[in-house]
Amino acid sequence: xxxxxxxxxxxxxxxxxxxxxxxxxxxxxxxxxxxxxxxxxxxxxxxxxxxxxxxxxxxxxxxxxxxxxxxxxxxxxxxxxxxxxxxxxxxxxxxxxxxxxxxxxxxxxxxxxxxxxxxxxxxxxxxxxxxxxxxxxxxxxxxxxxxxxxxxxxxxxxxxxxxxxxxxxxxxxxxxxxxxxxxxxxxxxxxxxxxxxxxxxxxxxxxxxxxxxxxxxxxxxxxxxxxxxxxxxxxxxxxxxxxxxxxxxxxxxxxxxxxxxxxxxxxxxxxxxxxxxxxxxxxxxxxxxxxxxxxxxxxxxxxxxxxxxxxxxxxxxxxxxxxxxxxxxxxxxxxxxxxxxxxxxxxxxxxxxxxxxxxxxxxxxxxxxxxxxxxxxxxxxxxxxxxxxxxxxxxxxxxxxxxxxxxxxxxxxxxx
Numbered sequence: 272x273x274x275x276x277x278x279x280x281x282x283x284x285x286x287x288x289x290x291x292x293x294x295x296x297x298x299x300x301x302x303x304x305x306x307x308x309x310x311x312x313x314x315x316x317x318x319x320x321x322x323x324x325x326x327x328x329x330x331x332x333x334x335x336x337x338x339x340x341x342x343x344x345x346x347x348x349x350x351x352x353x354x355x356x357x358x359x360x361x362x363x364x365x366x367x368x369x370x371x372x373x374x375x376x377x378x379x380x381x382x383x384x385x386x387x388x389x390x391x392x393x394x395x396x397x398x399x400x401x402x403x404x405x406x407x408x409x410x411x412x413x414x415x416x417x418x419x420x421x422x423x424x425x426x427x428x429x430x431x432x433x434x435x436x437x438x439x440x441x442x443x444x445x446x447x448x449x450x451x452x453x454x455x456x457x458x459x460x461x462x463x464x465x466x467x468x469x470x471x472x473x474x475x476x477x478x479x480x481x482x483x484x485x486x487x488x489x490x491x492x493x494x495x496x497x498x499x500x501x502x503x504x505x506x507x508x509x510x511x512x513x514x515x516x517x518x519x520x521x522x523x524x525x526x527x528x529x530x531x532x533x534x535x536x537x538x539x540x541x542x543x544x545x546x547x548x549x550x551x552x553x554x555x556x557x558x559x560x561x562x563x564x565x566x567x568x569x570x571x572x573x574x575x576x577x578x579x580x581x582x583x584x585x586x587x588x589x590x591x592x593x594x595x596x597x598x599x600x601x602x603x604x605x606x607x608x609x610x611x612x613x614x615x616x617x618x619x620x621x622x623x624x625x626x627x628x629x630x631x632x633x634x635x636x637x638x639x640x641x642x643x644x645x646x647x648x649x650x651x652x653x654x655x656x657x658x659x660x661x662x663x664x665x666x667x668x669x670x671x672x673x674x675x676x677x678x679x680x681x682x683x684x685x686x687x
Contacts, residue, residue, distance in 0.1 A: 272616045277601035284671050285605050287679050294670070297414035301662045304406050308662075309389065309655050311335065312402035316394040317380045322371040322434040325350060329370055332401060332426040339408045341424065349441040353425040356408065358418035362449040362683040364673045365423040366407070368400025368639075369430030369438065369455065369623060373647045388652045395643035395653040400454035401426055403639040407666050419674030419681045423448070430623055433471065435586030439623035443630040450599050450672045450683040451627035451634035452665075457643030457653060459661035460612040463636035464600050466625025467514055468551040468590030469544040473521075474500065474562050478569070478578045480535030490533055491573045494524045496580070497537040499565035504541070507557055514546035514619050515554060546619035548590040590619065591628045598682040599633040602671040606664040633683070637665065 288294050315335075320328040329352040336344045341354030352370070372393035374380075383390040404424050411418075429437035439453075453463075476497045479490030501519050509515040524537035541558060545551040559582070566578040594600075595616065607614040620636060627634035640661025645651040674681030 272595060275595065275604065277605045281598060281601040281605055281671070281682065284602070284679055284682060285609060285667065288667060288670055288675065291675060291678055293414040293416050293675070297410040297416060297666060298663045300410045300413040301406060301666065302659045304409055305655055305658050308402045308406040308658070311405060312398050312653070313382050313389060313391065313394065315401055316391050316398040317382070319374070319376050319378065319380060320371050320393065321373070321375050322429055322431045324376060325370045325428045329426060329428065332370060335405055336424060339405065339412060341408070347442060349438055350428040351425055351438050351442050353423060356411065356418070356422040356424065358421045358673060359676055360421055361674060362420035362681050362685040363423065363447070364420045364450045364452070364669065364683050365425060365448045366404055366452045366454065366669060367425040367427050367439065367623060368404055368453065369397045369428070370401065370426040371428055371431050371434060372396070373431050387656050388654045390650060390652045392649055392651050395651050396456050396646045397430070397454070399457055399639040399641070399643065399653055403454045403662060403665060406662050407669060410662070410666055416670070417676040418670065419676055420449070420672065420683055422669070422673055427623060433585050435469065435471065435588055436623055436626050439626040443626050443632065447686065448627070448632050449685050451624060451632050452669065453622055453624045453627070453634065453636040454639050454665070455622050455636050456638055456646065457641050458638035459610070459640045459664065460607050461615045461617050461638065462600060462603050462607070463617045463620035463622055463624060464593060464595060464634070465546070465617070465619050466588070466591040466628055467544050467546050467619035467621050468548050469542070469586055469588040469621060470551065470555060470584070471540070471542045471586035472582050472584045473538055473540045474580055474582050476500070476537045476566065476578060476580050478535055479576050480533050483531040483533055486533050488573065489575060491569050491576050491578045492533050493537040493578060494534050496565045496569040496578045497522065497524065497539050499568055500562050501539060503561035503565060504558060507554070509554065510550055513550055514544065515550045517541060517543035517554060517558070544621070546590055551590060588625060589629065591625055593628050593633065597633050599635055599672060602682055603635050603637065603668055606667045606671070609667070610660050610664045637668070
């Protein structure tokens, strides 16, 4: 984003913070806390937590929050782990990272260390975010910092895949905050302040069935209709540079025992997304049209019965946006620059901040620092080299929004 300039008030807030001795103490602490943070991160990542199976990890995160002195640590009714670091009540600021991973129960979760890299499924996405939350809390405690705003720290469930950012969505449906900061994955310097629209659905095709020979020509084949639909979807054209994509990721029909049978039911599952909601709606309509045309063509091919279809929606997240000029975005830009990095604005993003924005809460998503790779693969890794730079910037961002008691006013504006 060219010519982006944070307001003098935002820059002044950062300058005031950095002049405080307690802030210098907190930043020094973060440099020394990198190794303990990584150790804690590894222990959390070793706990299996596929989407919908996060409870064991959530309870462990609760214990970690309690150990840092947070109040009212509990699992909300959706399974999110949350605790309060009480301030003076001037506002409510939440910092969160998701607990679930994409790896099914039974996945081998043993760390392998090669140099500065730790290889372990889920260690980066997003146990690194949980580690960042815990080190920030410890830094606040070590420096004796009291905040004007009340601070909430949360590990969320159901962020990945079929969870569809559900843990954050459900929590925000019953709770209100004045600012939300999500931490997701490694790296630092990119500002995610919008949300990509995402849909995941299945399309089911239905026809007659029977013996591959005896029923041939007498019934249509649902599998043929599904295949026609996939081919039509594959030929769709999407607007360039809009984050609009589609992927037929599952195809189910028949079984080996019935290799000589015409299947009556077939199913495909599709994930599609776009930075623009109007493009997402248009793509959805094209996919549904492809399903109908596929059934019509398969019906006409055999001329003996009508092939039908229905659909089930699993994830329906609208694309959302907010102004880049809100105090939270300006503050993030300022702390990234202060860290010696060049801020980059992301267009959209599939992160939990989407659900905060959708709930009318100013929100951003940031990285935990260091580097990482192999996300969603068994070779996922995290490298915490220079991680304290991002941890320090994250601490400053949090305190810019929350204010230091008696020293700086919170940039988060308390809702009436």
